[in-house]
Structures are given as C-alpha cells and as structure tokens.
Amino acid sequence: MGGTPKDLAKQQQALAMVSDEEAQSQIAGLLELERGLAGWTIQTMGEPIERRRALLAWGLGKDAAPVIGRVVFRQQTRAAGRHQATGEAR
8 A cells, every 4th residue: 555644744745845836736736636536435435345346446547547536526626615605514
C-alpha cells in the first residue's frame, strides 16, 4: 500500500509550498483527482465482494480513474455547497 500518514503529510506540505502558478494549478488538479478517487473507493467498499472486485479493477485503471476522480470530486463539491447553503451538517 501507500506511504504512512507522516509520509503523506510531508508530501502535501511540499506540494503546498510550490510558488509557481502553473505548478500550483497542476497540483490542485491532482489533489482534486485524489480526493475524488478516495471518495469513490470508499463508496465501492460498501459493495458485495464480487462487485467490489469488478468495480475496482475497472475504476482504478488508467482510462477510468481520471474520469471517476473528476466526477466524484465535483459531486462532493456540489453536495458540500448544498449543505453549506442550507446550514446542514455533512
């Protein structure tokens, strides 16, 4: 699996310190993609094991992952905006 939480925190800190505007934009896009994929993976984990295997094999492939990441991130962002507008807790 991936790095430890401490490793991830160091990586995020390094990314946050980038001062070049183009690089900042690219980093923001990558972080949004990661957040979307993480949300989708959490949703997928609630599926029965056979369906989960199939979804993970398809969704984490090089073609589907970027699309899933963007779509889920946008859904999360819209949902957060609706909750904020109505004063609901997430």
